[in-house]
Amino acid sequence: MDEPRRAVVVDAVTKRFTLRHARSIKNMTLRTLHGKRLRDRFTALDAVSVTIDVGEAVALVGLNGSGKSTLLKIISGVMPPDEGSVRVRGRIAGLIEVGAGLHPDLTGRENVFLNGAILGMDREETLRKFDSIVEFADIGRFLDQPVRFYSSGMFMRLAFSIAVHTDPDVFLIDEVLAVGDPLFRRKCIERLHEYRDSGRTMVVVAHDANLLRQLCTRGVFLEDGRVRWDGDIDTAADMLLKKRQERRRAEANPSGAVEAGR
Ligand SMILES: Nc1ncnc2c1ncn2[C@@H]1O[C@H](COP(=O)(O)OP(=O)(O)OP(=O)(O)O)[C@@H](O)[C@H]1O
DSSP, X not given: OOOTTEXXXXXXXXXXXXXXXXXXXXXXXXXXXXXXXXEEEEEEEEEEEEEEETTOEEEEEOSTTSSHHHHHHHHHTSSOOSEEEEEEOSOEEEEOSTTTTOOTTSBHHHHHHHHHHHTTOOXXXXXXXXXXXXXXXXXGGGGGSBGGGSOHHHHHHHHHHHHHHTOXXXXXXXXXXXXXXXXXXXXXXXXXXXHHHTTOEEEEEXXXXXXXXXXXXXXXXXXXXXXXXEEEHHHHHHHHHHHHHHHHHHHHOHHHHHHHHO
């Protein structure tokens, strides 16, 4: 990446998934006999380009299925794009899926070291930060239990704590703040504010428009895998609320929606 101010460059990224319509042999036979397709290609992201500068806090906003999580996964590198490219500058940490990065059979303590290493910390750095990680995660006596016995809140607390302690240059967060108790949520939000104010880069997916307004300054609104808006967060959050309202109306009055769609 030549431009020093660029933290993330997503260039014309397209991602397609295969939708299988038949799961059983019987179903496959029936569909074939009726001349129906067994699978379709579905475009989840369609030539998406987004450039994020160092220090920006960007929300990916949109209705369910608009492509937010897919875009975040592609930025994190856990999923490759079919077309286009992504470049990220610096250490990246992602809380992308619940449990991502934590190994269920290992204890909390072991996961701190394993996940820390995956996220780029060496043993010395992890040792230095260990107490702080455990304290923030507040997992107490569960530290030496396998994490598969953790509640979803505890799981998330540990994952969040490890990730934030790696001091990433780019922090990717998907719906993490929906899990866990309100107290922890507040702690995470405070931590994210500090993180943002220290000039690092953050990309957040969340469904809570008010939270996104608090955390982010810029919003990228996705619809059907395309960027419909890329600008101030308030406009993006308002678009989300408006789209939700339209969808609710359409669901409450399906015939009206069909007429309106004509
Ligand atoms: N691995 C996959 N295989 C097939 N389809 C997928 C896969 N992952 C996502 N999709 C589909 O791609 C579309 C975009 O999904 P994505 O999870 O990115 O949306 P989203 O905006 O994050 O939605 P949500 O708000 O519900 O999390 C959806 O229609 C989804 O069903």
